[in-house]
Amino acid sequence: MNETILSLSPGDWEDYELIDTGGFEKLERFGEFILSRPEPQAIWDKSLEDSEWKNLAHAHFAKEKNNPEKGNWEQLKKMPHNWAISYKNEEGLSLKLNLAQTSFKHIGLFPEQAVNWDYIYQTLKRTPVKNPKVLNLFAYTGAASVAARAAGAEVTHLDSVKQVVTWSRHNMESSGLDNIRWIVDDAMKFIKREARRGNLYQGIILDPPAYGRGPDGEKWVLEEQINEMLKTCAEILDPKDRFLLLNMYSLSFSSMIAVNLIRSTFGEVPNPEHGELYLQDRFEKKLPLGVFFRFSSF
Structure with missing residues (x-):
């Protein structure tokens, strides 16, 4: 690999x-x-x-x-x-994404993730499962959720901040879609409940921050909790028909960390890919913007 x-x-x-x-x-x-x-x-x-x-x-x-x-x-x-911008690819994915200036320098979009929106859409278009269930954790303003819904998935979108869930709904509606399930909750608490209930998903998307807080002040520290989170995700990911996409943005993280986490949790996985995401400017300087690991049985 x-x-x-x-x-x-x-x-x-x-x-x-x-x-x-x-x-x-x-x-x-x-x-x-x-x-x-x-x-x-x-x-x-x-x-x-x-x-x-x-x-x-x-x-x-x-x-x-x-x-x-x-x-x-x-x-x-x-x-x-x-304001709003559009994203389209050659396979038929078409998104309209709403942007705004926030006090945290973000504007509601991480452009480097477009390669993963393509991956989600293409992967779900190949699945033999009718209406596959997809869980998007730390889902922010939901471009990945909307891409999954556009491919026909039953999507559960989870974030701890109510305002960005509302923003995500706006992106869904602007893209001409509906029927995403919205959850405002702490990601770890939610997946542990899903594991106890025996619920399974055919796809899980994780894009956790380096640091964060749940709706009731729950503390999230990436390097301290991502291992436990992946173990719980393994309990709720379909053992046969499945894909998983993990993104991590931390200045200290190598993609080797993602490889070790996935291997120790899932063992050998189908069609694995791992590495760095980047964007290139007009002068061919490549800006690194996080690491990823993804795999799919489809």
């Missing part, structure tokens, strides 16, 4: 482009609007001058001095607070 490095090819996504990276920042176009945001992985120099970034950007996220995870958007050109 060889390591794979995955990214959309430049130009594949009409509504998105990574323009430049460097100086711990990234300059991105979402539809017709360009944003500059912090990016801790971009430790090299920018290819464009700071003045060019400022001239291109509609908004810039400035971090708070005492809290690097929070800050404010500085509006450099007129643009709406909320």
